[in-house]
Amino acid sequence: MNPPLPRLTSCSAVLTHxxxxxxxxxxxxxxxxPAERPLTVFVDKRELxxxxxxxxxxxxxxLGYLRNQRLVADVGEIxxxxxxxxxxxxxxxxxxxxxxxxxxxxxxxxxxGCGQGTVFGALMADVEAVQxxxxxxxxxxxxxxxxxxxxxxxxxxxxKKAGSVHGCALFRGxxxxxxxxxxxxxxxxxxxxxxxWMNGVTGGDKCFYTTGRLTSEMVMKxxxxxVPIIVSRNGIxxxxxxxxxxxxxxxxxxxxxxxxxxxxxxxxxxxxxxxxRETVELGG
Amino acid sequence: MNPPLPRLTSCSAVLTHxxxxxxxxxxxxxxxxPAERPLTVFVDKRELxxxxxxxxxxxxxxLGYLRNQRLVADVGEIxxxxxxxxxxxxxxxxxxxxxxxxxxxxxxxxxxGCGQGTVFGALMADVEAVQxxxxxxxxxxxxxxxxxxxxxxxxxxxxKKAGSVHGCALFRGxxxxxxxxxxxxxxxxxxxxxxxWMNGVTGGDKCFYTTGRLTSEMVMKxxxxxVPIIVSRNGIxxxxxxxxxxxxxxxxxxxxxxxxxxxxxxxxxxxxxxxxRETVELGG
Numbered sequence: 001m002n003p004p005l006p007r008l009t010s011c012s013a014v015l016t017h018x019x020x021x022x023x024x025x026x027x028x029x030x031x032x033x034p035a036e037r038p039l040t041v042f043v044d045k046r047e048l049x050x051x052x053x054x055x056x057x058x059x060x061x062x063l064g065y066l067r068n069q070r071l072v073a074d075v076g077e078i079x080x081x082x083x084x085x086x087x088x089x090x091x092x093x094x095x096x097x098x099x100x101x102x103x104x105x106x107x108x109x110x111x112x113g114c115g116q117g118t119v120f121g122a123l124m125a126d127v128e129a130v131q132x133x134x135x136x137x138x139x140x141x142x143x144x145x146x147x148x149x150x151x152x153x154x155x156x157x158x159x160k161k162a163g164s165v166h167g168c169a170l171f172r173g174x175x176x177x178x179x180x181x182x183x184x185x186x187x188x189x190x191x192x193x194x195x196x197w198m199n200g201v202t203g204g205d206k207c208f209y210t211t212g213r214l215t216s217e218m219v220m221k222x223x224x225x226x227v228p229i230i231v232s233r234n235g236i237x238x239x240x241x242x243x244x245x246x247x248x249x250x251x252x253x254x255x256x257x258x259x260x261x262x263x264x265x266x267x268x269x270x271x272x273x274x275x276x277r278e279t280v281e282l283g284g
Numbered sequence: 285m286n287p288p289l290p291r292l293t294s295c296s297a298v299l300t301h302x303x304x305x306x307x308x309x310x311x312x313x314x315x316x317x318p319a320e321r322p323l324t325v326f327v328d329k330r331e332l333x334x335x336x337x338x339x340x341x342x343x344x345x346x347l348g349y350l351r352n353q354r355l356v357a358d359v360g361e362i363x364x365x366x367x368x369x370x371x372x373x374x375x376x377x378x379x380x381x382x383x384x385x386x387x388x389x390x391x392x393x394x395x396x397g398c399g400q401g402t403v404f405g406a407l408m409a410d411v412e413a414v415q416x417x418x419x420x421x422x423x424x425x426x427x428x429x430x431x432x433x434x435x436x437x438x439x440x441x442x443x444k445k446a447g448s449v450h451g452c453a454l455f456r457g458x459x460x461x462x463x464x465x466x467x468x469x470x471x472x473x474x475x476x477x478x479x480x481w482m483n484g485v486t487g488g489d490k491c492f493y494t495t496g497r498l499t500s501e502m503v504m505k506x507x508x509x510x511v512p513i514i515v516s517r518n519g520i521x522x523x524x525x526x527x528x529x530x531x532x533x534x535x536x537x538x539x540x541x542x543x544x545x546x547x548x549x550x551x552x553x554x555x556x557x558x559x560x561r562e563t564v565e566l567g568g
Binding site for chain 2: 017023024033034035037052162164183216234239240241258261262263266272274275276
């Protein structure tokens with residue numbers, strides 16, 4: 001019998017904040033900026049890390065963080081996650097402790113993305129262990145890609161109101177399952193990782209959309225969740241490209257309106273070419 | 285007598301990389317993407333961290349990283365930095381060791397920016413110690429801001445060729461002193477921090493331009509370097525705003541062409557308003 005799902009609080013928080021600004025016309029006015037708050041994670045009363053977050057579904061963020069840092073292998077290992085914004089803390093209680101937590105959090109790799117990301121442990125060493133579904137069963141068509149981009153364009157968001165956040169969404173074909181925003185794009189994908197665990201959703205027939213770049217860290221997180229396709233409105237880095245090529249993961253970048261570049265995993269993509277016309281292409 | 289400057293190797297590396305892609309017209313073609321390589325930093329033979337980097341001036345990146353993580357208080361503490369790309373390592377030799385290196389690197393704060401940034405130590409606890417020059421001596425005019433933006437627009441860059449990198453530049457008024465790009469924007473500012481130390485350049489009369497968001501980590505790094513003004517083509521986060529307001533640091537975001545929003549430190553900015561016209565404003 002599987003252990004029950006973790007008990008989670010369901011904390012909410014104000015997501016935007018008004019500030020007074022000065023513009024190029026010399027006008028003072030108020031504008032909305034995204035909220036950002038520290039959340040210190042304690043695992044069995046031991047301090048693990050402080051995450052800076054917008055504040056959407058913080059319990060799922062913490063759960064997904066533990067999952068994507070591979071500190072926890074199964075959702076059943078967690079008994080409860082209790083967030084209290086007044087003290088900025090998330091208290092995680094496990095059923096049987098986390099084995100080797102000292103060793104697992106000892107090594108630091110400052111990966112890139114836009115900032116200097118933290119991945120505890122030798123993430124890259126386990127690339128060989130990742131098994132994604134074959135190209136026959138996990139595919140994306142050009143039409144579904146366009147529908148996905150159109151949905152993201154129409155999606156209500158903190159970004160539209162206040163800018164300066166990253167978004168991540170999980171799709172099944174052209175069907176949007178969940179959309180999350182955070183000040184950091186890694187928080188947004190971690191939040192979805194937590195959501196997938198709580199809802200028993202697997203990754204094999206899914207696709208991620210992200211506003212962030214296609215970096216090695218994004219590719220690795222997606223692969224760990226079993227999601228074989230990532231679409232981004234942004235570009236790619238060399239390590240992201242190398243890792244995706246090795247894993248057979250499909251990366252589509254610079255995706256906006258009816259434009260995109262497929263960088264890897266062409267075999268999962270059903271191309272339906274646009275009529276040719278004269279174009280000027282941008283780099284990478 | 286001051287100790288001599290550190291001896292540095294001057295390693296170069298290929299900055300872009302060609303990959304085969306597929307576009308919306310079904311065409312296979314080659315495009316350039318930015319390079320990205322791991323650089324493991326050893327301090328007195330002890331492994332500290334692995335940085336993922338584009339590869340520009342890696343010795344200055346390492347020096348600036350040590351400076352901005354406040355592991356080293358003065359450039360004279362470093363005897364040499366030797367980078368070897370064949371093994372992806374930077375060997376730092378100090379003159380007298382780094383006191384309390386274990387304690388200084390023990391605490392983790394996963395800040396945001398776009399990724400999950402690493403700042404060792406309780407950065408925020410030292411905000412009170414930062415003293416920026418007064419608003420009378422460190423100012424920026426609207427005309428100098430426009431000139432700065434125009435120079436950045438015309439600047440040759442990896443970004444123009446291959447996309448997907450962040451840039452940071454140091455200005456004195458409208459004079460561009462140094463421009464650095466990296467896969468992560470924190471690497472770019474760290475690289476400039478190293479350059480400033482090697483060239484004996486102080487921050488009080490300078491201004492940073494960055495392509496990244498105005499986050500708390502950017503504000504703190506800039507403040508530590510004594511640079512009281514940051515201009516970004518991107519937006520702002522709440523912690524960045526709060527910290528800058530506390531420090532009296534001027535933040536100007538969404539800066540492009542003749543548009544910008546000054547979010548904090550209005551007293552350092554000499555406004556010369558554009559003629560009023562009807563506009564539609566975007567969020568934060």
